[in-house]
Amino acid sequence: MSTPVTPPERFLVRLRPLAALSVAAVAVVLLAGCAGDGGDSASPSASGGVTGDLCAAAAPSGDISDAISASGEVGSVPTLEFAKPIDIDGLTIQRTVMVEGDGEPLAAGNFVDYAATIVDGATGEVLSESGYTAGEVLPEQISPESGGQIFGCATVGSRLALAAATSDEANPSLVYIIDILGVTPTTAWGTEQEPVAGLPTVTLDESGAPTITIPDADPLAETTVVALKTGDGATVEPGDQVLLQYRGVRWSNGEEFDSTWSKGGVPIPLATTGVVSGFRQALEGQTVGSQVLVSMTPADGYGDGEINTTDLKGDTLVFVIDILGTATPAAATAP
Template identity: 40%
Template sequence: MRRIPAVVAVLGLSALALVGCSSSAPAASCDRPDADSSALDLIDVTGAPGSAAVTIAPPVYVDETVYTDAEVGDGLAVTSRAQDVQFTATIVDGESGETLVSAGTQVQRVSEWANYYEGIAKMLDCATEGSRIVGAVAPDDLSEEAATNLGLTDGQAAVIVLDLQRVFLAAADGTPQFNDRTGMPSVVLAPDGRPGIIVPDAEAPTDLVVEVLKKGDGEPVTGDTAARIQYTGVTWDDNEVFDSTWEKGASATVTLEGVVPGFAQALEGQTVGSQLLVVIPPELGYGEAGSGTIPGGATLVFVIDILGLDDTATQ
Protein backbone atom coordinates (compact mmCIF):
# COMPACT_ATOMS: atom_id res chain seq x y z
CA MET A 1 0.00 0.00 0.00
CA ARG A 2 1.31 3.46 -0.84
CA ARG A 3 2.21 5.68 2.05
CA ILE A 4 -0.16 8.60 2.49
CA PRO A 5 2.49 11.33 1.96
CA ALA A 6 3.14 9.94 -1.50
CA VAL A 7 -0.45 10.61 -2.53
CA VAL A 8 -1.03 13.91 -0.78
CA ALA A 9 -2.20 15.38 -4.07
CA VAL A 10 -4.87 12.72 -4.23
CA LEU A 11 -6.55 12.57 -0.82
CA GLY A 12 -4.89 15.51 0.90
CA LEU A 13 -5.96 18.10 -1.65
CA SER A 14 -5.27 21.55 -0.26
CA ALA A 15 -8.38 23.63 0.28
CA LEU A 16 -6.32 26.67 -0.73
CA ALA A 17 -5.53 25.13 -4.09
CA LEU A 18 -9.20 24.39 -4.71
CA VAL A 19 -10.73 27.75 -3.81
CA GLY A 20 -13.00 29.13 -6.47
CA CYS A 21 -14.19 25.82 -7.86
CA SER A 22 -17.66 25.81 -9.33
CA SER A 23 -20.45 23.74 -7.86
CA SER A 24 -23.39 21.92 -9.34
CA ALA A 25 -26.31 20.17 -7.77
CA PRO A 26 -27.37 16.54 -8.11
CA ALA A 27 -30.65 15.63 -9.73
CA ALA A 28 -33.59 17.54 -8.27
CA SER A 29 -35.27 14.36 -7.03
CA CYS A 30 -32.11 13.37 -5.17
CA ASP A 31 -32.88 9.66 -5.36
CA ARG A 32 -30.10 7.12 -5.01
CA PRO A 33 -30.19 4.91 -8.11
CA ASP A 34 -30.51 1.15 -7.84
CA ALA A 35 -27.18 -0.30 -8.91
CA ASP A 36 -27.47 -2.85 -11.70
CA SER A 37 -23.94 -4.00 -12.48
CA SER A 38 -22.24 -7.34 -12.18
CA ALA A 39 -19.01 -5.44 -11.42
CA LEU A 40 -20.23 -4.71 -7.91
CA ASP A 41 -20.63 -8.46 -7.28
CA LEU A 42 -16.84 -8.73 -7.59
CA ILE A 43 -16.26 -6.46 -4.58
CA ASP A 44 -16.30 -7.60 -0.95
CA VAL A 45 -16.06 -5.10 1.90
CA THR A 46 -15.63 -5.81 5.60
CA GLY A 47 -14.49 -3.82 8.61
CA ALA A 48 -15.92 -1.18 10.91
CA PRO A 49 -16.91 2.27 9.63
CA GLY A 50 -13.77 4.20 8.81
CA SER A 51 -11.70 1.02 8.52
CA ALA A 52 -12.90 -0.69 5.37
CA ALA A 53 -11.08 -3.79 4.16
CA VAL A 54 -11.70 -4.34 0.46
CA THR A 55 -11.04 -7.44 -1.59
CA ILE A 56 -12.04 -7.96 -5.20
CA ALA A 57 -12.13 -10.72 -7.77
CA PRO A 58 -10.11 -8.92 -10.46
CA PRO A 59 -10.32 -7.58 -12.97
CA VAL A 60 -13.08 -5.09 -12.24
CA TYR A 61 -13.80 -2.94 -15.27
CA VAL A 62 -16.67 -0.54 -15.96
CA ASP A 63 -17.20 2.00 -18.71
CA GLU A 64 -19.43 4.10 -16.47
CA THR A 65 -19.28 4.57 -12.72
CA VAL A 66 -21.61 2.36 -10.68
CA TYR A 67 -22.12 2.24 -6.94
CA THR A 68 -24.35 0.97 -4.19
CA ASP A 69 -24.94 1.75 -0.51
CA ALA A 70 -23.69 -1.20 1.53
CA GLU A 71 -24.96 0.65 4.59
CA VAL A 72 -27.38 3.58 4.58
CA GLY A 73 -26.82 6.28 7.17
CA ASP A 74 -29.60 8.33 8.71
CA GLY A 75 -27.78 11.66 8.75
CA LEU A 76 -27.91 14.72 6.52
CA ALA A 77 -28.03 14.07 2.76
CA VAL A 78 -25.69 15.49 0.13
CA THR A 79 -28.21 17.45 -1.94
CA SER A 80 -25.73 19.94 -3.42
CA ARG A 81 -22.15 19.76 -4.57
CA ALA A 82 -21.58 22.98 -2.64
CA GLN A 83 -21.80 21.01 0.61
CA ASP A 84 -18.74 20.14 2.68
CA VAL A 85 -18.18 16.46 3.44
CA GLN A 86 -15.65 14.32 5.22
CA PHE A 87 -15.09 10.62 4.64
CA THR A 88 -12.57 7.81 4.70
CA ALA A 89 -11.70 6.34 1.33
CA THR A 90 -10.22 3.00 0.36
CA ILE A 91 -9.10 2.86 -3.26
CA VAL A 92 -8.22 -0.43 -4.94
CA ASP A 93 -6.65 -1.09 -8.32
CA GLY A 94 -9.45 -2.64 -10.36
CA GLU A 95 -7.02 -4.76 -12.38
CA SER A 96 -4.65 -6.14 -9.73
CA GLY A 97 -6.75 -5.86 -6.56
CA GLU A 98 -3.95 -3.93 -4.81
CA THR A 99 -5.08 -1.45 -2.16
CA LEU A 100 -3.64 1.87 -3.27
CA VAL A 101 -4.94 4.24 -0.61
CA SER A 102 -6.76 3.92 2.69
CA ALA A 103 -7.09 7.26 4.44
CA GLY A 104 -9.34 9.85 5.94
CA THR A 105 -9.86 13.19 4.24
CA GLN A 106 -10.13 16.77 5.36
CA VAL A 107 -13.46 18.58 5.14
CA GLN A 108 -13.98 19.73 1.54
CA ARG A 109 -16.76 20.57 -0.85
CA VAL A 110 -18.08 17.84 -3.08
CA SER A 111 -17.42 20.13 -6.06
CA GLU A 112 -13.74 20.22 -5.15
CA TRP A 113 -13.55 16.43 -5.26
CA ALA A 114 -15.28 16.49 -8.64
CA ASN A 115 -12.36 18.32 -10.22
CA TYR A 116 -10.12 15.29 -9.66
CA TYR A 117 -12.53 12.47 -8.84
CA GLU A 118 -15.83 12.90 -10.64
CA GLY A 119 -16.51 9.29 -9.72
CA ILE A 120 -16.32 10.11 -6.01
CA ALA A 121 -18.61 13.10 -6.53
CA LYS A 122 -21.14 10.85 -8.26
CA MET A 123 -20.95 8.35 -5.41
CA LEU A 124 -21.68 11.16 -2.94
CA ASP A 125 -24.66 12.69 -4.75
CA CYS A 126 -27.72 12.21 -2.50
CA ALA A 127 -25.80 9.97 -0.07
CA THR A 128 -26.52 10.35 3.65
CA GLU A 129 -24.13 10.83 6.53
CA GLY A 130 -23.19 7.49 8.06
CA SER A 131 -23.39 5.55 4.78
CA ARG A 132 -20.86 3.12 3.38
CA ILE A 133 -20.73 3.45 -0.40
CA VAL A 134 -19.14 0.83 -2.63
CA GLY A 135 -18.31 1.84 -6.17
CA ALA A 136 -16.52 0.87 -9.35
CA VAL A 137 -15.28 4.09 -10.93
CA ALA A 138 -14.85 4.35 -14.67
CA PRO A 139 -11.54 5.67 -16.06
CA ASP A 140 -13.28 8.74 -17.50
CA ASP A 141 -14.38 9.71 -13.98
CA LEU A 142 -10.79 9.99 -12.74
CA SER A 143 -8.69 12.96 -13.77
CA GLU A 144 -5.38 12.27 -15.44
CA GLU A 145 -3.62 13.69 -12.37
CA ALA A 146 -5.53 11.44 -9.99
CA ALA A 147 -4.94 8.33 -12.11
CA THR A 148 -1.24 9.12 -12.34
CA ASN A 149 -0.89 9.65 -8.60
CA LEU A 150 -2.65 6.36 -7.97
CA GLY A 151 -0.48 4.54 -10.50
CA LEU A 152 -3.40 3.51 -12.69
CA THR A 153 -2.80 2.96 -16.39
CA ASP A 154 -5.01 4.31 -19.16
CA GLY A 155 -8.41 2.68 -19.24
CA GLN A 156 -8.04 1.18 -15.77
CA ALA A 157 -10.99 1.34 -13.39
CA ALA A 158 -10.73 1.89 -9.64
CA VAL A 159 -12.75 0.31 -6.87
CA ILE A 160 -13.56 2.92 -4.23
CA VAL A 161 -15.25 2.47 -0.86
CA LEU A 162 -16.34 5.59 1.04
CA ASP A 163 -17.40 5.74 4.67
CA LEU A 164 -19.25 9.07 4.74
CA GLN A 165 -18.62 10.44 8.21
CA ARG A 166 -19.76 14.06 8.04
CA VAL A 167 -22.09 16.06 5.82
CA PHE A 168 -22.50 19.78 6.39
CA LEU A 169 -25.14 22.17 5.11
CA ALA A 170 -24.25 24.32 2.11
CA ALA A 171 -26.07 27.28 3.65
CA ALA A 172 -28.48 27.95 6.49
CA ASP A 173 -31.75 26.08 5.91
CA GLY A 174 -33.74 27.13 8.96
CA THR A 175 -37.21 28.65 9.14
CA PRO A 176 -37.30 32.37 8.17
CA GLN A 177 -37.96 34.62 11.16
CA PHE A 178 -39.75 37.96 11.40
CA ASN A 179 -37.63 40.90 12.56
CA ASP A 180 -38.97 44.45 12.83
CA ARG A 181 -36.11 46.35 14.46
CA THR A 182 -35.69 49.69 12.68
CA GLY A 183 -32.35 50.98 11.46
CA MET A 184 -30.86 47.55 10.86
CA PRO A 185 -29.02 46.42 7.71
CA SER A 186 -30.95 44.55 5.02
CA VAL A 187 -29.87 41.15 3.73
CA VAL A 188 -30.51 39.79 0.25
CA LEU A 189 -29.64 36.22 -0.68
CA ALA A 190 -28.40 34.80 -3.98
CA PRO A 191 -29.85 31.43 -5.08
CA ASP A 192 -26.88 29.60 -3.55
CA GLY A 193 -27.39 31.36 -0.20
CA ARG A 194 -24.62 33.94 -0.60
CA PRO A 195 -25.67 37.06 1.34
CA GLY A 196 -25.51 40.67 0.28
CA ILE A 197 -25.60 43.27 3.04
CA ILE A 198 -27.07 46.77 2.67
CA VAL A 199 -26.22 49.07 5.58
CA PRO A 200 -28.71 51.92 6.16
CA ASP A 201 -27.71 55.58 6.17
CA ALA A 202 -28.11 55.81 9.92
CA GLU A 203 -26.11 55.79 13.12
CA ALA A 204 -24.75 52.39 14.11
CA PRO A 205 -26.14 50.75 17.26
CA THR A 206 -23.92 51.18 20.27
CA ASP A 207 -24.74 47.74 21.70
CA LEU A 208 -24.36 44.25 20.28
CA VAL A 209 -27.37 43.36 18.13
CA VAL A 210 -28.17 39.80 17.07
CA GLU A 211 -31.11 39.02 14.80
CA VAL A 212 -32.01 35.44 13.84
CA LEU A 213 -32.95 35.57 10.17
CA LYS A 214 -33.44 31.80 9.90
CA LYS A 215 -33.94 29.48 12.86
CA GLY A 216 -32.34 26.07 12.44
CA ASP A 217 -33.40 22.92 14.26
CA GLY A 218 -29.93 21.46 14.74
CA GLU A 219 -27.63 21.25 17.71
CA PRO A 220 -26.72 24.43 19.61
CA VAL A 221 -23.30 26.06 19.57
CA THR A 222 -21.98 25.63 23.11
CA GLY A 223 -18.29 26.24 22.68
CA ASP A 224 -17.37 22.62 23.40
CA THR A 225 -17.14 21.88 19.66
CA ALA A 226 -16.01 24.15 16.84
CA ALA A 227 -18.72 25.50 14.56
CA ARG A 228 -18.45 25.29 10.78
CA ILE A 229 -19.84 28.46 9.26
CA GLN A 230 -20.18 30.64 6.21
CA TYR A 231 -20.02 34.39 6.82
CA THR A 232 -19.70 37.77 5.20
CA GLY A 233 -18.49 40.81 7.14
CA VAL A 234 -18.75 44.51 6.25
CA THR A 235 -17.97 47.69 8.16
CA TRP A 236 -20.95 49.88 8.99
CA ASP A 237 -19.45 53.15 7.83
CA ASP A 238 -18.35 52.16 4.33
CA ASN A 239 -20.41 49.01 3.70
CA GLU A 240 -17.34 47.34 2.20
CA VAL A 241 -16.75 43.60 2.52
CA PHE A 242 -13.60 42.98 4.55
CA ASP A 243 -13.92 39.21 4.86
CA SER A 244 -16.15 36.53 3.36
CA THR A 245 -15.93 32.75 3.27
CA TRP A 246 -18.27 32.86 0.27
CA GLU A 247 -15.71 34.87 -1.69
CA LYS A 248 -12.87 32.64 -0.53
CA GLY A 249 -14.77 29.58 -1.75
CA ALA A 250 -14.47 27.56 1.48
CA SER A 251 -16.35 27.48 4.76
CA ALA A 252 -14.53 28.06 8.05
CA THR A 253 -14.44 26.49 11.49
CA VAL A 254 -14.37 28.76 14.51
CA THR A 255 -14.24 28.36 18.26
CA LEU A 256 -15.76 30.85 20.65
CA GLU A 257 -12.29 31.56 22.00
CA GLY A 258 -10.88 32.23 18.55
CA VAL A 259 -13.12 35.11 17.44
CA VAL A 260 -13.81 38.63 18.69
CA PRO A 261 -16.12 38.79 21.74
CA GLY A 262 -19.16 40.07 19.85
CA PHE A 263 -18.93 37.27 17.28
CA ALA A 264 -18.63 34.68 20.06
CA GLN A 265 -21.58 36.10 21.98
CA ALA A 266 -23.69 36.08 18.82
CA LEU A 267 -22.88 32.43 18.05
CA GLU A 268 -23.23 30.95 21.51
CA GLY A 269 -26.52 29.13 21.96
CA GLN A 270 -27.57 29.44 18.32
CA THR A 271 -28.52 26.27 16.46
CA VAL A 272 -27.17 24.55 13.36
CA GLY A 273 -29.13 25.66 10.30
CA SER A 274 -29.58 29.19 11.62
CA GLN A 275 -28.62 32.40 9.87
CA LEU A 276 -27.73 35.44 11.95
CA LEU A 277 -27.43 39.15 11.29
CA VAL A 278 -24.98 40.56 13.82
CA VAL A 279 -23.90 44.14 14.50
CA ILE A 280 -20.79 44.36 16.67
CA PRO A 281 -19.75 47.65 18.31
CA PRO A 282 -16.03 48.48 18.37
CA GLU A 283 -15.47 47.46 21.99
CA LEU A 284 -16.69 43.93 21.19
CA GLY A 285 -14.81 43.85 17.86
CA TYR A 286 -11.34 45.17 17.10
CA GLY A 287 -11.55 48.26 19.30
CA GLU A 288 -9.70 51.45 18.53
CA ALA A 289 -6.68 49.58 17.15
CA GLY A 290 -8.52 47.92 14.27
CA SER A 291 -7.11 44.93 12.41
CA GLY A 292 -5.71 44.68 8.89
CA THR A 293 -8.08 46.54 6.57
CA ILE A 294 -10.56 47.15 9.40
CA PRO A 295 -10.05 50.67 10.75
CA GLY A 296 -9.97 51.49 14.43
CA GLY A 297 -13.36 52.19 15.99
CA ALA A 298 -15.24 50.28 13.28
CA THR A 299 -18.68 48.82 13.85
CA LEU A 300 -18.85 45.41 12.16
CA VAL A 301 -21.82 43.79 10.44
CA PHE A 302 -21.86 40.03 9.81
CA VAL A 303 -24.24 37.56 8.24
CA ILE A 304 -23.41 34.12 9.62
CA ASP A 305 -24.73 30.75 8.45
CA ILE A 306 -24.19 27.89 10.93
CA LEU A 307 -23.53 24.79 8.83
CA GLY A 308 -22.71 22.25 11.52
CA LEU A 309 -20.58 21.34 14.51
CA ASP A 310 -17.13 20.14 13.50
CA ASP A 311 -15.63 17.92 16.20
CA THR A 312 -12.71 17.01 13.93
CA ALA A 313 -11.63 20.65 13.81
CA THR A 314 -11.92 20.87 17.59
CA GLN A 315 -9.64 17.87 17.97
Protein backbone atom coordinates (compact mmCIF):
# COMPACT_ATOMS: atom_id res chain seq x y z
CA MET A 1 0.00 0.00 0.00
CA SER A 2 1.37 3.41 -0.95
CA THR A 3 1.93 6.06 1.67
CA PRO A 4 2.49 9.81 1.83
CA VAL A 5 6.24 9.38 1.90
CA THR A 6 6.60 6.22 -0.22
CA PRO A 7 6.83 4.67 2.37
CA PRO A 8 7.17 6.54 5.70
CA GLU A 9 9.88 4.14 6.91
CA ARG A 10 12.18 5.20 4.09
CA PHE A 11 12.29 8.79 5.23
CA LEU A 12 11.59 8.28 8.90
CA VAL A 13 14.16 10.09 11.00
CA ARG A 14 14.15 8.44 14.38
CA LEU A 15 13.71 10.69 17.36
CA ARG A 16 17.29 11.25 18.34
CA PRO A 17 17.97 9.99 21.84
CA LEU A 18 19.20 12.65 24.19
CA ALA A 19 22.67 11.15 24.23
CA ALA A 20 22.88 11.50 20.44
CA LEU A 21 23.66 15.14 21.08
CA SER A 22 27.03 13.65 21.94
CA VAL A 23 27.65 10.63 19.77
CA ALA A 24 30.33 9.24 22.06
CA ALA A 25 27.85 8.78 24.90
CA VAL A 26 25.11 6.89 23.07
CA ALA A 27 26.12 3.41 24.18
CA VAL A 28 26.86 4.42 27.73
CA VAL A 29 23.86 6.58 28.48
CA LEU A 30 21.02 4.95 26.59
CA LEU A 31 22.14 1.39 26.05
CA ALA A 32 23.90 0.76 29.35
CA GLY A 33 20.83 -0.81 30.92
CA CYS A 34 21.71 0.53 34.33
CA ALA A 35 18.93 0.83 36.88
CA GLY A 36 18.56 1.86 40.44
CA ASP A 37 17.31 4.47 42.84
CA GLY A 38 17.52 7.74 40.92
CA GLY A 39 15.67 9.75 43.51
CA ASP A 40 12.18 9.42 42.00
CA SER A 41 9.31 8.00 44.00
CA ALA A 42 6.23 7.97 41.79
CA SER A 43 5.29 5.17 39.40
CA PRO A 44 3.22 6.90 36.70
CA SER A 45 0.95 4.99 34.38
CA ALA A 46 1.94 4.00 30.86
CA SER A 47 0.97 6.01 27.80
CA GLY A 48 1.32 5.79 24.02
CA GLY A 49 1.30 1.99 24.09
CA VAL A 50 4.68 1.94 25.90
CA THR A 51 4.84 0.37 29.34
CA GLY A 52 7.38 -0.03 32.09
CA ASP A 53 8.64 1.41 35.33
CA LEU A 54 10.60 4.59 34.65
CA CYS A 55 11.38 5.04 38.32
CA ALA A 56 13.27 1.75 38.44
CA ALA A 57 15.02 2.54 35.15
CA ALA A 58 16.54 5.79 36.41
CA ALA A 59 20.29 5.71 36.89
CA PRO A 60 21.43 5.90 40.52
CA SER A 61 22.85 9.03 42.06
CA GLY A 62 26.46 9.16 43.20
CA ASP A 63 29.17 11.35 44.65
CA ILE A 64 30.08 12.80 41.27
CA SER A 65 26.57 13.73 40.09
CA ASP A 66 25.68 14.99 43.58
CA ALA A 67 28.64 17.39 43.48
CA ILE A 68 27.63 19.05 40.19
CA SER A 69 26.08 22.51 40.56
CA ALA A 70 24.28 24.57 37.93
CA SER A 71 23.14 28.16 38.26
CA GLY A 72 20.19 29.69 36.42
CA GLU A 73 16.49 28.94 36.19
CA VAL A 74 15.16 25.70 34.77
CA GLY A 75 14.65 26.28 31.05
CA SER A 76 17.59 28.68 30.72
CA VAL A 77 21.17 27.85 29.78
CA PRO A 78 22.97 26.91 33.01
CA THR A 79 26.47 27.66 34.21
CA LEU A 80 28.08 24.49 35.56
CA GLU A 81 30.57 23.91 38.33
CA PHE A 82 32.16 20.56 39.18
CA ALA A 83 35.54 19.12 40.11
CA LYS A 84 37.56 18.53 36.95
CA PRO A 85 38.53 16.10 35.65
CA ILE A 86 35.82 13.63 36.59
CA ASP A 87 37.18 10.42 38.05
CA ILE A 88 35.86 7.83 35.60
CA ASP A 89 37.23 4.76 37.33
CA GLY A 90 34.22 2.49 37.67
CA LEU A 91 31.84 5.25 36.51
CA THR A 92 29.05 4.28 34.12
CA ILE A 93 26.33 6.86 34.70
CA GLN A 94 25.20 8.78 37.76
CA ARG A 95 22.06 10.87 37.94
CA THR A 96 20.97 13.43 40.52
CA VAL A 97 17.72 15.41 40.65
CA MET A 98 19.04 18.94 41.24
CA VAL A 99 15.67 20.70 41.14
CA GLU A 100 12.40 18.87 41.62
CA GLY A 101 9.65 20.37 39.46
CA ASP A 102 6.07 20.81 40.57
CA GLY A 103 4.56 19.24 37.42
CA GLU A 104 3.31 15.74 36.75
CA PRO A 105 5.75 12.80 36.85
CA LEU A 106 6.84 11.39 33.52
CA ALA A 107 5.28 8.13 32.32
CA ALA A 108 6.51 5.51 29.88
CA GLY A 109 5.44 6.51 26.38
CA ASN A 110 5.46 10.25 27.07
CA PHE A 111 6.98 12.53 24.46
CA VAL A 112 9.21 14.74 26.59
CA ASP A 113 10.15 18.34 25.84
CA TYR A 114 13.61 18.98 27.25
CA ALA A 115 16.67 21.20 27.07
CA ALA A 116 20.19 19.87 27.49
CA THR A 117 23.66 21.22 28.12
CA ILE A 118 26.53 18.75 27.61
CA VAL A 119 30.01 19.47 28.94
CA ASP A 120 33.37 17.72 28.64
CA GLY A 121 33.97 16.09 32.03
CA ALA A 122 37.72 16.60 31.81
CA THR A 123 37.96 20.22 30.69
CA GLY A 124 34.53 21.76 31.37
CA GLU A 125 34.22 22.76 27.72
CA VAL A 126 30.59 23.16 26.63
CA LEU A 127 29.94 20.71 23.79
CA SER A 128 26.25 21.35 23.15
CA GLU A 129 23.38 23.57 24.28
CA SER A 130 20.04 22.62 22.74
CA GLY A 131 16.34 22.91 23.44
CA TYR A 132 16.31 26.27 25.21
CA THR A 133 14.66 27.84 22.17
CA ALA A 134 11.51 26.41 20.57
CA GLY A 135 12.17 24.48 17.37
CA GLU A 136 15.63 23.20 18.28
CA VAL A 137 14.88 19.69 19.55
CA LEU A 138 12.08 17.23 18.84
CA PRO A 139 10.19 15.81 21.80
CA GLU A 140 11.56 12.38 22.65
CA GLN A 141 9.41 9.37 23.53
CA ILE A 142 10.80 7.65 26.59
CA SER A 143 10.63 4.13 27.91
CA PRO A 144 12.64 2.18 30.47
CA GLU A 145 14.88 0.98 27.63
CA SER A 146 15.26 4.31 25.83
CA GLY A 147 15.86 7.45 27.84
CA GLY A 148 14.58 5.95 31.07
CA GLN A 149 18.06 5.98 32.62
CA ILE A 150 18.22 9.72 32.01
CA PHE A 151 14.70 10.95 32.69
CA GLY A 152 13.35 8.34 35.08
CA CYS A 153 9.95 9.39 36.37
CA ALA A 154 11.07 12.90 37.27
CA THR A 155 8.42 15.61 37.37
CA VAL A 156 7.97 18.31 34.76
CA GLY A 157 9.99 21.35 35.74
CA SER A 158 12.86 19.28 37.14
CA ARG A 159 16.55 19.78 36.45
CA LEU A 160 18.78 16.71 36.34
CA ALA A 161 22.56 16.36 36.55
CA LEU A 162 24.23 13.36 34.97
CA ALA A 163 27.82 12.19 34.78
CA ALA A 164 28.82 9.45 32.37
CA ALA A 165 31.95 7.68 31.19
CA THR A 166 32.36 7.06 27.47
CA SER A 167 34.52 4.95 25.21
CA ASP A 168 35.68 8.03 23.30
CA GLU A 169 39.29 8.98 24.02
CA ALA A 170 38.56 12.59 23.05
CA ASN A 171 35.74 12.89 25.62
CA PRO A 172 36.18 10.09 28.17
CA SER A 173 33.62 11.63 30.52
CA LEU A 174 30.62 13.88 30.04
CA VAL A 175 28.39 15.99 32.27
CA TYR A 176 24.76 16.63 31.35
CA ILE A 177 22.30 19.17 32.70
CA ILE A 178 18.80 18.18 31.61
CA ASP A 179 15.78 20.45 32.07
CA ILE A 180 12.39 18.75 31.72
CA LEU A 181 10.19 21.40 30.13
CA GLY A 182 6.95 19.52 29.50
CA VAL A 183 5.17 16.62 27.87
CA THR A 184 3.95 16.99 24.29
CA PRO A 185 0.37 15.83 23.59
CA THR A 186 -0.06 13.23 20.87
CA THR A 187 -2.83 15.27 19.21
CA ALA A 188 -2.96 18.87 18.00
CA TRP A 189 -3.94 21.36 20.69
CA GLY A 190 -4.34 24.57 18.70
CA THR A 191 -7.33 26.90 18.44
CA GLU A 192 -10.09 25.51 16.24
CA GLN A 193 -10.72 27.37 12.99
CA GLU A 194 -13.91 27.81 11.01
CA PRO A 195 -14.39 25.09 8.36
CA VAL A 196 -14.01 26.05 4.70
CA ALA A 197 -16.91 25.25 2.38
CA GLY A 198 -16.28 22.75 -0.41
CA LEU A 199 -13.51 20.89 1.40
CA PRO A 200 -13.69 17.48 3.05
CA THR A 201 -15.08 17.57 6.58
CA VAL A 202 -13.25 16.21 9.61
CA THR A 203 -14.58 14.84 12.88
CA LEU A 204 -12.45 13.64 15.79
CA ASP A 205 -13.11 10.74 18.12
CA GLU A 206 -12.27 10.75 21.83
CA SER A 207 -8.66 9.84 21.14
CA GLY A 208 -8.28 12.66 18.62
CA ALA A 209 -8.21 10.35 15.60
CA PRO A 210 -9.80 12.05 12.57
CA THR A 211 -12.53 10.75 10.30
CA ILE A 212 -12.43 12.39 6.86
CA THR A 213 -15.62 12.69 4.80
CA ILE A 214 -15.21 13.53 1.11
CA PRO A 215 -17.87 15.84 -0.38
CA ASP A 216 -20.03 14.69 -3.28
CA ALA A 217 -18.11 16.83 -5.75
CA ASP A 218 -15.24 16.74 -8.19
CA PRO A 219 -11.73 16.91 -6.69
CA LEU A 220 -10.24 20.34 -6.21
CA ALA A 221 -8.28 21.56 -9.21
CA GLU A 222 -5.38 22.88 -7.10
CA THR A 223 -3.59 21.66 -4.02
CA THR A 224 -5.28 23.35 -1.08
CA VAL A 225 -4.05 23.63 2.52
CA VAL A 226 -6.20 24.89 5.40
CA ALA A 227 -5.62 24.91 9.14
CA LEU A 228 -8.30 23.17 11.16
CA LYS A 229 -6.52 24.18 14.37
CA THR A 230 -3.83 26.82 14.72
CA GLY A 231 -1.09 26.13 17.23
CA ASP A 232 1.06 28.52 19.22
CA GLY A 233 4.40 26.75 18.78
CA ALA A 234 7.43 27.15 16.56
CA THR A 235 7.03 27.50 12.79
CA VAL A 236 7.98 24.53 10.60
CA GLU A 237 10.82 25.64 8.37
CA PRO A 238 11.95 24.05 5.09
CA GLY A 239 14.02 20.97 5.83
CA ASP A 240 12.82 20.60 9.42
CA GLN A 241 12.17 17.29 11.09
CA VAL A 242 8.55 17.23 12.22
CA LEU A 243 6.82 15.07 14.81
CA LEU A 244 3.32 14.36 13.55
CA GLN A 245 0.26 12.18 13.26
CA TYR A 246 -1.65 11.84 10.01
CA ARG A 247 -4.44 10.07 8.18
CA GLY A 248 -4.70 9.93 4.40
CA VAL A 249 -7.67 9.01 2.21
CA ARG A 250 -8.46 8.98 -1.50
CA TRP A 251 -10.80 11.62 -2.87
CA SER A 252 -12.16 9.09 -5.37
CA ASN A 253 -13.69 6.75 -2.79
CA GLY A 254 -12.85 8.10 0.66
CA GLU A 255 -10.86 5.01 1.57
CA GLU A 256 -7.91 5.31 3.91
CA PHE A 257 -4.55 4.24 2.47
CA ASP A 258 -2.23 5.19 5.32
CA SER A 259 -2.48 6.48 8.88
CA THR A 260 -0.47 6.68 12.08
CA TRP A 261 -3.79 6.38 13.87
CA SER A 262 -4.30 2.92 12.39
CA LYS A 263 -0.81 1.90 13.54
CA GLY A 264 -1.28 2.52 17.24
CA GLY A 265 -1.79 6.28 17.29
CA VAL A 266 1.87 6.99 18.04
CA PRO A 267 3.41 10.10 16.43
CA ILE A 268 6.35 9.68 14.07
CA PRO A 269 9.11 12.05 12.90
CA LEU A 270 9.49 12.92 9.22
CA ALA A 271 11.65 15.39 7.33
CA THR A 272 9.79 17.91 5.17
CA THR A 273 12.29 17.12 2.42
CA GLY A 274 11.42 13.41 2.51
CA VAL A 275 7.74 13.57 1.55
CA VAL A 276 5.76 14.30 -1.61
CA SER A 277 5.25 17.93 -2.59
CA GLY A 278 1.67 18.23 -1.37
CA PHE A 279 2.55 16.84 2.05
CA ARG A 280 5.50 19.21 2.29
CA GLN A 281 3.27 22.17 1.43
CA ALA A 282 0.98 21.14 4.29
CA LEU A 283 3.86 21.24 6.80
CA GLU A 284 6.15 24.13 5.99
CA GLY A 285 4.96 27.47 7.36
CA GLN A 286 2.57 25.88 9.85
CA THR A 287 3.02 26.17 13.61
CA VAL A 288 3.46 23.42 16.17
CA GLY A 289 0.14 22.49 17.74
CA SER A 290 -1.72 22.93 14.47
CA GLN A 291 -3.97 20.46 12.67
CA VAL A 292 -3.88 20.83 8.90
CA LEU A 293 -6.09 19.55 6.09
CA VAL A 294 -4.54 19.23 2.66
CA SER A 295 -6.16 18.18 -0.61
CA MET A 296 -3.33 17.49 -3.05
CA THR A 297 -3.58 17.06 -6.79
CA PRO A 298 -1.91 14.07 -8.48
CA ALA A 299 0.85 16.41 -9.63
CA ASP A 300 1.72 17.16 -5.99
CA GLY A 301 1.19 13.53 -4.99
CA TYR A 302 2.08 10.49 -7.05
CA GLY A 303 1.59 11.80 -10.55
CA ASP A 304 -1.02 11.34 -13.23
CA GLY A 305 -2.37 8.03 -14.40
CA GLU A 306 -5.46 5.89 -14.31
CA ILE A 307 -6.95 5.65 -10.82
CA ASN A 308 -6.76 2.11 -9.50
CA THR A 309 -6.49 0.22 -6.24
CA THR A 310 -2.85 -0.78 -6.52
CA ASP A 311 -1.21 2.64 -6.34
CA LEU A 312 -2.10 6.29 -5.79
CA LYS A 313 -1.42 7.65 -9.28
CA GLY A 314 -4.09 9.85 -10.72
CA ASP A 315 -5.93 10.26 -7.42
CA THR A 316 -6.41 13.43 -5.43
CA LEU A 317 -5.30 12.67 -1.88
CA VAL A 318 -6.59 14.18 1.33
CA PHE A 319 -4.62 14.25 4.58
CA VAL A 320 -5.30 15.46 8.08
CA ILE A 321 -2.02 16.15 9.86
CA ASP A 322 -1.38 16.98 13.52
CA ILE A 323 1.91 18.90 13.88
CA LEU A 324 3.34 18.15 17.32
CA GLY A 325 6.96 19.26 17.16
CA THR A 326 9.62 20.59 14.83
CA ALA A 327 13.41 20.78 14.86
CA THR A 328 15.95 22.28 12.51
CA PRO A 329 18.53 19.88 11.05
CA ALA A 330 21.40 21.83 12.63
CA ALA A 331 19.91 21.48 16.11
CA ALA A 332 18.93 17.86 15.59
CA THR A 333 22.49 16.89 14.69
CA ALA A 334 24.31 19.00 17.25
CA PRO A 335 27.68 17.48 18.27
